[in-house]
Amino acid sequence: MSKTLFVPGHTACAGCGQSMGARLVIDAAGPNTIVVNNTGCLEVFSTKYPESAWQVPWIHSLFENAAAVASGVESALKFLGTKDSTNVIVQAGDGGTADIGLQAISGMLERNHDILFVCYDNEAYMNTGIQRSGLTPFDTNTTTSPIGAQSTGNVRPKKPMPEIAAAHGVPYVATASVGFTQDVQRKVKKALSIKGAKYLQIHVPCPLGWRHESSMTIQVAKAAVEAGLYPLVEYEYGKLTAVRQIQPKPVEEYLKLQGRFKHLMKSPEEIKKVQAIADSNIEKYGLKTQA
């Protein structure tokens, strides 16, 4: 028996945050788990025939339908009477979740299937070459929101996917970050202890797409949380129940680590706008540690 259910030898890039996240999730979930994966980097780098990194039953169908495939798997397990002893986990990228997969995930949440949906949020369509998604942050330089004479990058802030999930009134919704590994695993375990539909969105830096050193993944992830740009929150039945508090640092501390925000360093005006997003998060979720 290997120590992990997501074994090495796959073809992820060095420093891939998503591969770290996937390993944390499946090892917290344990062997009695069936994984349903959307199309995306994770599927591609972990299951190139004739190899597979997965030591649990794993299925991939299409880009946008994993929540529905998982609904079918869960229904079949219910029919067989084995659901209570088996976890069903969906894994998808931010694009497969918040954009093209949104309809299927909304259906899954509304029907309250006993499934944990995990979104690995690397903030763009990485598998197809760093195009923007609905979870790409404001002012990010991507291949389809490039900077130029008329552009400072992605024009809109991140779609509030955790709130959208929570609005379905499901028992558990949370955000996490690979910068805080124990917190990821705690949330996975907590989610799996609850019956019904759960949504967990994990911030996973992508060295290639974000253009940072591959050794910096954890540091970059931590910096996003510490700047107030990636609030770590928990909702139960649609109500905010917990937040990870921070001593907010200026957003530049986070932005300057990454090539995708390099253009902002010359533009205090734009940095102010990003700071305003962080400030609004800090205010909205009460992120600031009380002295």
Added chain:
Amino acid sequence: MKEFLEGSRAIAEIVKRCRPGVISAYPITPQTHIVEDLAQFVADGALKCEFVNVESEHSAASVVLGGVAAGVRSYTATSSQGLFYMMEVLFNIAGMRLPLVLTCANRAISAPINIWNDQQDSISLRDSGWVQMYAEDIQEASDFHMLAYKLTEDASIMLPVMVCMDGFILTHGIETVDMPRQEEVDKFLPPYRPLYKLDTADPVSMGILADPDYYMETRFAIQETMKKVLEKIPVLTQDFSKAFGRAYNGLVEGYRIDDAEKVIVALGSVCGTIKEVVDELRSKGKKVGLLKITTFRPFPAQKVQEALKDIPKVAVLDRALSLGSYAPVAAEVKAAFFGKKKGPKVISSFIAGLGGRDITKDSIREVFSLLTAKEVSCEFIDLKPELLKEKYE
């Protein structure tokens, strides 16, 4: 037991007897009655099954994909736009070699939006890797579902099966149907024993990435299996006739073609109308007949050749188009004779009944009368010239 049933009801009754554990569907006319009846069976406790009400056909197809991947017999039904919305999932199901049965209540495709019958929906999915069977009447439609499960779950096949039945004509028509008893169905169709499934005791990865070193062989394998389907169906129909007393060829069926000079080739419910016209014309001494194609995918080319090789004039009646080219069924029939020494002198192609326009006995008589020594291609029957007058320069 013989019962007087609406077509949709008959399908729901037979699907219930096939005991799927997961059903998922999304409403679209004319498929709705089938899934409404099934929902009622589940609500009444008459069918033990997880009935998953999804938000789209894309998800309905995905749910049954997941259901059968987890080892449980599953079922869905749709029509027209719904079938198209499922399209990428349907290719995926076939590629993953997952055994499923889908009822397609055939309906025209938008635009213009039209809820009535033709076969453009399923015909457009002919390259998907699904076996396609077309029913002439409600009895066939019902029986084909048992055959379909038996075929799809056969370890040597493992390809999904689409049972196509003409919307409204068969789904909403009422006929006397011989409904088998549950014990009889259980005997013919034992519980599903998956070759592979998602099982924590024996983990497998399904639906993985195949690069250029591996992809092509998976497609070749399906193409080869399609040949096996052509051998398997006649075997299954024999078992079926032993079990239920109804005999089907399952691939093609000739009706009064032995000495025929003119034969119409067709799919689905229109075959009933053609048979009536054949009988009428035969009573007047005209040597005419019908070749019904039951299985369109895989295409039983050899059976078609055997049946038509001595027929001088053949008309192929399509209820769908491949816009800008030959009609879909006509192209197949012609291809079946390409390079063959023996075969019809004329294979003419006719289009009728699009978007629910009735194909009457007169329409069929017209096809026979237009079937002359002069071969025609995509000749539309029952067009209204007064609607074609407007010109835009």
